[in-house]
Amino acid sequence: MYRLRRMSVEYQKSRASQGSLLSHLSWLRWALLALVLLALALLPQVADPYTIALVYTMFIYVALAQSWNLVGGYTGLISLGHAAFFGLGAYTTAILMTWANVDFYPAILASGLVASIFAVIISFPIFRFRGIYFAIGTLVLSEALRIWMINWSLTGGAQGINLPIANTPDPISFYYVGFALAIIATGVLVLVLHSKPGFGLRAIRDNEDAAQNMGVNTFMVKLTAFAISACIAGLAGGIYAAYLGTIEPYSIFSVDWTITAINTVIIGGMGTLIGPIIGTIFTTALSEGLKNYQTIHLIITGVILILVIRFLPAGIWGQLRNWLRLPGSTAREARKV
Amino acid sequence: MMKQTRLFQLIMVGLGLMMLTLLPACGGGASSGSSSNAPKQIVIGASIPETGALAAFGSYAKWGYSAAVADVNKSGGLFLSKYNVKVPVKLILYDDQSQPDQVTANTQRLVLSDKVNALLGSATPPLVIPGAVVAERNHIPLVAGMTPIRAFLGANPHWTYAWDIFFDEFDMTQQQFLTMNTVQSNHKVALFTDNEQDGVVMGQLWTQNAPKFGYQIAYHASFPVGTTDYGDLIRRAQASGAQIVIAQMETPDAITLWRQMQTLNYRPAAAFIEKGAEPVQWWNALKMAAQGTMVAGYWYPTLPYPGASTLRQRFEKDTGQTYSQHIADTYTAAQVLMDAIVKAGSLDAQAINTAIGQTNKTYVVGPVDFAKGPAGHTSPLPSFMLQWQDGQTQIVYPQNKATARFIYPLPPWSAV
């Protein structure tokens, strides 16, 4: 696969962006990428329903992880509140499909929209905090929202909402929807990161004050990233809700969604494009391996998370990259960040 | 330090790669399902709350399902006419920790990975419905008990693959008033209902029914499951002067409520603790404080149904616990499902589903007929009123079924 930061440089060098990608990535890498995508596209034809469902959930996790990666990994905003975006997305789809008989596809699009609107609204108070204050603020916000939804009878309170399953796609279609979402999530990151905002984001992550001095309107840039991130999480939530067929606030707004996203990204490699994907494969494999020991699986995940933070700050992918001496590897400063 | 770090990094990455290689293995591992013409076994699965707030119900479901399956297997399994052989039944149970999303995950796994031929329900609407939805989507028949039928239908009026055998809230929410009519009271009721499916549905029904029977809902508290401090609600109920408390909540919450009522010295003349006071845990936690509390029931060992009394003895012999009516409906649910499989004579989900629909027979829990429900797919069980007396539940209404004297009014807390 390819490396982002280097790409952006190449990108600048070349006449046009597409050209640069091609010029930089050896045909081999492209072939590899194409091969993987093709394999995933054809999977439903060959695999059994279980595998399909498994890969489908992995798509959702990749999307969620990339969404967190954009703010956590690239902008340095440690959000502990992504569950809120996910949950809002889920409820939007549920409500639209149940009460307004909106079709599945427009419904999930709305989910993305609602989530980002929410992000924009909360950004005004929440961006006044930096670092850990931001982390706590987002956590508190999403918990408050959860409690609200548990009690709000208009959205069914604790009993939640039962979607008209008849109007939701079949597992195979869900697979492709998830597939599309994962690609979009990753694609959006690619686009954002080597267009102008990409520089702003990483500048803010590395040194917010210096970034301001370089003319970066940090608020607007952060807002953009936050909104996009929320949108992806919202889409994921919407799709997931339709897939479940019935949602209730306890689990759909549960902090577990945030935990999953963070685990995945940190284990895979913060601030890298491939990291979250690797992380998803890793965590899924782990939970599959231990599927008969739910709690033990989570304990191990926690242990791994700590070990990674302690000894592998660049994450699995980041570390591999450094060892394989892939361009622009962050070996030197990884621990300092 | 640095060296150590590098070492760990190696280990970590190694681990990572191991995982990556592990994944496809798992994907593959998830396939089975014999294609030889006669199936080796019939797989029935259920997600049940073995732990968590609803664990009490889970334990009965576990016993009820297992007992029914064991009985069938004793006689060599189920006869499938299509293959003209008896095929043993394999029952797979997963714990859902009383969490709806866990039910979904478990049921997904049962259907996709374990390739079950049919499903049994979890306990109570919040857990049964997510499972039913999965069954519905994957066209696998599911038979459930422990789910009041209107809550069940509220989730989806047009079930095609999910079936429910339990009491009808409409009928059940009259028992309290009928019972009270046999004694003197100020006809003022304080309602405590959680905001889960059945809590909401029954809350509404009580509010509707009360006037019909000449009772007044003096105070209605609605709150989320897991609420820890009921002080404010109790004070309001007390202030409303209600002599009758009707609650609909999970057992741990009910226990908390009852304790805090004692702390705050609110003592109604009669208390109906629906759902919460059903399992014996209620009595075990409160002992004499629970004396005289009532809960609507739909089954009793002395009822004239086949094997009723023996089922109770069997349970208490197996487990050493006091029985609960839930052993009956879960046992029955499993029986109904397996009878349907025999009727279908094959493992074709469609056929089994149809067969379930045609069920019309009196089981240990009573007559089962899915045509009787307010809408299809539900078979209502007639309810009556039980009262906790010295660690046992006794029928106190209707009088013709009564097994003991009706303790009324409750003695003041000081006397407990």
Place this chain on the structure above:
Amino acid sequence: MTSSTLLAGAISGLLLGGLYAVTALGLSMVFGVMRLVNIVHGELLILAAYLDFTISGALGIDPLLTALLLIPVMFLIGYPIQRWLLNPLMHQGMEPPLLVTFGLSIIAQNLMLLIWKADSRAITTGYSDVGLQLFGVRVPLLYLVAFVLAFVLIGGIQFLLSHSYIGKAIRAASQDARTAQVMGINPEAVYALTYAIGAATAALGGTLIGMSFSFVPTSGLTWLLKGFVVVVLGGMGSIVGMLGGGLILGVAEGVGAAITGTGYRDMIGLLIFLAVLVIRPRGLFGRSRE
């Protein structure tokens, strides 16, 4: 709602505030000294509750006495966490340690799930259900006990910090670790000690939670969040402030619940938290270092 229910809410809330203060104490100390947000604090509380539940149940000792036994236990659980897990990360900014405690909470939660299952528990004693009349309002005896204990514990900690040499060392390290080092204070040791003390306070906090409410392995988050609110309201750094913060939160919840209904109870605190944060970002955790 009638004024009487408001009054009742206020009074029982006020008493409850003491309990809140105790549960937030450890969080506040750790944040004050190390600028570390100890996400796992909630789990420490619940862990203490379970330990007390099990021990007092098994040995038939009064839960509050058991809590005394638990203090050293929790201390020993806390110390290594800081010494060997967090200290090495302290110099890497605030996020890595935060995320480690995050990981710890996942581990702790599931360990408890493994050991005690998901069933909800409550520590009960002869006097758990006893209530008493206070200003014409009936309140649980336990709230009053918790209230008194809160004053005792917080007074004790305050005394330790202001009058003992080690206490002064802790305060010094919290204000300027490098200078403290020049004085001969070993910040790493001080940090570990502070964290351990914080964990030790969880022994009492957890027990009180367990006695006053029912709890499950996942209850930690609720109490962590309440802790944040108290720390924010109390103004980080001043231990006595914790008491203030706790009481404010207690009353706000009590009155708020009387108005909005019990369900929203936990949300009230969080809204206060956000409001305060927005009005004084950074500042609210006491003096901010910039």
Place this chain on the structure above:
Amino acid sequence: MLLELENVSKSFGAVAAVNQLSFSIAEGEVLGIMGPNGAGKTTLLNLIMGAIPLDRGTVRFAGEQINGLRVSAICHRGIGRTYQIPQPFKRMTVLENLLVGELYGGRRQSHRTAHAEALEILERVGLAERRDTPATSLGLLDLKRLELARALSLHPRLLLLDEIAGGLVESEIEALKAILIDLKRSGMTMLIIEHLLSVLFDLSDRILALNFGKRIAEGSPEEVIHNELVIKAYLGTEATRGREELTTIQPGYADSGQVPAARPDPPAPREPVPTQTNGQAASANSAPATAAQNGTPLARIAHVSAAYGEFQALFDVSLDMYPGEIVALIGLNGAGKTTLIRTLTRGLPLKGGDIFFKGQSITRVPPHQIAALGIAQCIEGRKIFPELTVLENLELGAYCKRARGQRQQTLRRVYDLFPILAERRDQLGSTLSGGQQQMLAIGRALMAQPELIIFDEISLGLAPIVIDDLYRAIVEINRQGVTVLLVEQSVQRSLDIAHRAYIIEHGRIVLTGTAEELRQNEQFRRAYFGI
């Protein structure tokens, strides 16, 4: 006028960092700003950039009032700024660092032109071949280059340079100077803050000298450097200063009614030091000799070299302190004084060499046990604990076992030395004035009952007469037999009381000798003033 400041003021708490300051820069002009540490130079830049709000006054850029705008907006108006300590975007490559400026500098432009221009700038500052290196892996010179290049990537109309040459060695400085001169030729308007007067004078058309946030002189380099006040501000001898001059430097000082003490009696060293310690009669000139005779130094720094990451701060530095001596370590800031102290107190690991205290190597001792050995220090910037009382601060000074026992006696000694501390014993440290805080810091160091005390820049930002008191105290302390290492910028003062001195430059000891010897030394004066 491109940039105009109109009586701009900013104070932090009681300290006035910038005081009623007005000046302006014309298009194409280069204004140099000089002044001792704490004169408020960097604060000034922050005020212009809007990084911190100003209390009073206005800042106009190209006629438009810009104070109150957000930083990024001010930057868009066309002001580029470099940081004293380079603040690159660590995980981005050199080129990407510039692209941030190119893309966000407030000018619409395509990525392609941005890229081209960035490369151009890199060529100009000589970073072209490093363009794809992540910024963290750059050495100090390249980091400084990057700072400059990044500011240029904004294509600013005005460039604010903060200590751009600080911490570099001659050759590097020349390299950088070349770039700046080239810039100047191209007509760039610049505001330069610089300690290295050589750089400052070669570049500036006009120089503004600040002290205590106030203008003390303005004019051509020539005029400014020969200005009495400037010299004094740098040399720091206040004693001969007449009252009226004092007031110019010390706003509000005169009305406080205090008149600076007459020149203190010929300071300590010229009298025999009481010999209760290792009985040596130290006098300025004889100290090293006698010390040499009666054997081993108390502390010896032997061929020490140290580095911050890529950047080597000390090269083979050796320094001896004999019992009962006052040794001065003199050098500009960035010369390596503080670094040397940090190696001595184990705050910074050595790259080479060894450090002995009382004959024992202490390079293995963990930092927090240094105090226990008998080494105390007054850290640069006082660093008292703001939210502990004066008494608590002092008590903590006696934290280590060896001192805790007799802390009551020591406390009395400290109170005798600084009576004011006794009066204020229950106040919070933060409520003390700068001078009192410094006294507290000294007292705190004494509490450890040390054999060696290190005073790091204790006169920073303090009023001259206060400094006098402190210096008298130091002499007194030394008289009581404590060996003193005095780290200073202000030469005159330190030489007045020191027996011997070391001059450090760019991380190397360039000169050493007795106070007297140094006074005579021509090279030394040059080394210090750069003229």
